[in-house]
Amino acid sequence: MKNLVILGGGYGGMKILNELLPNHLPEDVTITLVDRVPYHCLKTEYYALAAGTISDKEVRVAFPEHPRLNVKYGEVTGIDTMDRKINIKDAEPLVYDDLIIGLGCEDKYHGVPGADQFTYSIQSIEKARHTYSVLNNLGPGSVVGIIGAGLSGVELASELSESREDLNIKLFDRGKHILSAFPERLSKYVENWFVRNNVEIINNSNITKVEENRLYNHDEPIECDVIVWTAGIQANELVRNMDGEKDRMGRLIVTPIHHLPADEHVFIVGDCASSPHAPSAQLAEGQAEQIVEVLKKRWNGDELPASFPPIKLKGILGSLGKKQGFGMMADRAITGRVARMLKSGILWMYKFHNG
Numbered sequence: 001m002k003n004l005v006i007l008g009g010g011y012g013g014m015k016i017l018n019e020l021l022p023n024h025l026p027e028d029v030t031i032t033l034v035d036r037v038p039y040h041c042l043k044t045e046y047y048a049l050a051a052g053t054i055s056d057k058e059v060r061v062a063f064p065e066h067p068r069l070n071v072k073y074g075e076v077t078g079i080d081t082m083d084r085k086i087n088i089k090d091a092e093p094l095v096y097d098d099l100i101i102g103l104g105c106e107d108k109y110h111g112v113p114g115a116d117q118f119t120y121s122i123q124s125i126e127k128a129r130h131t132y133s134v135l136n137n138l139g140p141g142s143v144v145g146i147i148g149a150g151l152s153g154v155e156l157a158s159e160l161s162e163s164r165e166d167l168n169i170k171l172f173d174r175g176k177h178i179l180s181a182f183p184e185r186l187s188k189y190v191e192n193w194f195v196r197n198n199v200e201i202i203n204n205s206n207i208t209k210v211e212e213n214r215l216y217n218h219d220e221p222i223e224c225d226v227i228v229w230t231a232g233i234q235a236n237e238l239v240r241n242m243d244g245e246k247d248r249m250g251r252l253i254v255t256p257i258h259h260l261p262a263d264e265h266v267f268i269v270g271d272c273a274s275s276p277h278a279p280s281a282q283l284a285e286g287q288a289e290q291i292v293e294v295l296k297k298r299w300n301g302d303e304l305p306a307s308f309p310p311i312k313l314k315g316i317l318g319s320l321g322k323k324q325g326f327g328m329m330a331d332r333a334i335t336g337r338v339a340r341m342l343k344s345g346i347l348w349m350y351k352f353h354n355g
């Protein structure tokens with residue numbers, strides 16, 4: 001039997017399972033999935049989990065079941081591509097024939113002193129739960145500083161302001177306008193929403209230091225009861241520590257068919273793989289589909305493609321609380337209720353197909 005090991009059952013890992021199971025896995029291949037969480041987590045909803053507007057159960061989806069799928073619950077501690085071995089905390093190492101690394105990303109603190117120690121995070125389910133608990137235990141009038149107004153910072157600030165009108169939310173962003181990756185029209189729409197909903201936006205900010213319950217913007221101290229970091233991500237530390245060329249987010253550079261240039265048996269998917277596109281669940285799923293194509297061809301003894309057509313991304317949608325939203329679909333800006341309904345619809349479909 002050959003062992004295909006998948007590290008991480010996030011959007012990339014889950015898509016690979018769904019593409020291979022139940023009918024496309026050759027008789028002589030078993031899959032071992034390793035994750036520190038015993039179910040697939042819907043990371044795109046962590047902003048709502050942290051804000052306390054959805055329950056924990058709503059962001060969990062069971063992993064599929066199959067006689068040749070072995071789900072291993074544990075913490076990956078090392079990836080040894082020389083000996084084709086995966087180290088897992090308090091468990092025997094796993095040996096693989098083919099490996100897919102989809103361990104996602106972590107916060108990047110850009111060297112801001114104290115940021116790793118004194119800010120809360122929504123980059124893993126454990127951290128999002130912890131953030132939920134501190135945010136929701138705050139008394140009225142408490143100050144919440146959210147550092148970084150990209151998609152996740154905006155979604156968290158809006159969800160929290162809608163559910164806790166008594167909080168004083170400050171959203172800090174480096175840019176002249178928030179949501180720098182979106183057209184200015186959309187940024188202004190979202191900024192107006194925040195003005196109407198009493199979220200203070202601090203543009204052109206530069207967070208120089210964080211201490212317990214205090215952040216420094218251009219060295220000016222600002223007292224906060226809770227500070228949440230949404231100002232940057234980088235590849236999982238295990239990937240950053242691997243040999244091989246990486247981009248500025250620590251993501252491994254891969255060939256056009258998604259494996260390491262020096263090892264055709266090690267594939268990288270999702271937030272761990274370098275790409276010209278911004279990291280997203282959609283991108284992870286697109287890469288996963290192509291990796292499955294390569295594996296199926298290799299297992300069949302067919303010639304491998306030199307490359308794939310570009311992955312088609314449908315767009316990106318953000319929420320502003322439960323009723324309004326914004327986004328880009330097929331290069332067109334959309335705002336308001338329609339955007340929010342589309343986002344909810346996509347989540348519903350995802351759960352329907354994976355649940």
Ligand SMILES: Cc1cc2nc3c(=O)[nH]c(=O)nc-3n(C[C@H](O)[C@H](O)[C@H](O)COP(=O)(O)OP(=O)(O)OC[C@H]3O[C@@H](n4cnc5c(N)ncnc54)[C@H](O)[C@@H]3O)c2cc1C
Pocket residue numbers: 007008009010011012013034035036037040041043044045046047074075076077102103104105122123151152155236238269270271272279280281282283284316317318
């Ligand atoms: C608030 C927020 C909103 C977002 N909204 C969108 C959106 O609207 N649309 C969109 O396309 N994308 C969105 N994203 C981005 C999207 O969530 C990620 O790009 C996507 O999750 C990447 O998928 P992945 O498979 O690479 O990793 P993940 O989905 O993060 O999965 C990684 C898996 O690895 C496991 N893992 C990590 N380290 C270890 C270890 N050491 N040992 C064992 N297991 C480990 C984790 O438990 C997890 O299951 C959002 C992200 C956030 C934070």
